[in-house]
Amino acid sequence: MKKVAIIMGSDSDLPVVSKAADTLKQFGVPYELHIYSAHRTPAEAKAFSETAREKGFGCIIAAAGMAAHLAGAIAANTTLPVIGIPMKSKYLDGIDALLSTVQMPSGIPVATVAIDGAVNAALLSIEILAVSDEELSKKLADKRASDTKTVLEKNAAAEKQYNF
Ligand code: RP5
Numbered sequence: 182m183k184k185v186a187i188i189m190g191s192d193s194d195l196p197v198v199s200k201a202a203d204t205l206k207q208f209g210v211p212y213e214l215h216i217y218s219a220h221r222t223p224a225e226a227k228a229f230s231e232t233a234r235e236k237g238f239g240c241i242i243a244a245a246g247m248a249a250h251l252a253g254a255i256a257a258n259t260t261l262p263v264i265g266i267p268m269k270s271k272y273l274d275g276i277d278a279l280l281s282t283v284q285m286p287s288g289i290p291v292a293t294v295a296i297d298g299a300v301n302a303a304l305l306s307i308e309i310l311a312v313s314d315e316e317l318s319k320k321l322a323d324k325r326a327s328d329t330k331t332v333l334e335k336n337a338a339a340e341k342q343y344n345f
Pocket of ligand 1: 189190191192193194218244245246247270
């Protein structure tokens with residue numbers, strides 16, 4: 182199976198981004214996690230992107246906050262699919278990172294998830310790998326069914342408590 186890379190701009194992103202790692206683990210998808218910054222360690226971020234395909238990665242998740250150029254800088258150096266997570270920061274609530282990540286120029290796509298959307302980033306990366314992996318695709322369908330069941334159970338409990 183192809184691996185997923187999780188790259189983040191700072192260790193301060195870890196508490197949120199580790200949820201992407203947890204999700205990949207739940208699905209049995211191999212991953213690597215690295216802290217590389219587009220601004221503070223641009224050489225490492227570039228080298229990783231340029232060699233990711235030959236190292237067996239199928240998708241890259243890139244999380245960054247503030248002037249968040251990491252996902253775009255990675256996408257500029259690979260044709261692997263790149264998923265950007267805009268991270269919330271204390272000044273502008275993540276709107277700065279959202280706009281920096283999502284507004285890519287034509288030709289260099291970044292699939293941007295919600296602010297702090299680490300779980301969805303992981304799920305999207307799994308969906309990308311599952312295009313050519315039946316077993317993974319079945320796991321995704323099972324998870325959807327189980328999530329739906331949970332919500333319907335909550336609905337039943339709420340209806341029972343509040344409706345008369
Ligand atoms: C970004 O700047 C990082 O991704 C992080 O979200 C933000 C702040 O980084 P620290 O100053 O906490 O290291 O590059």
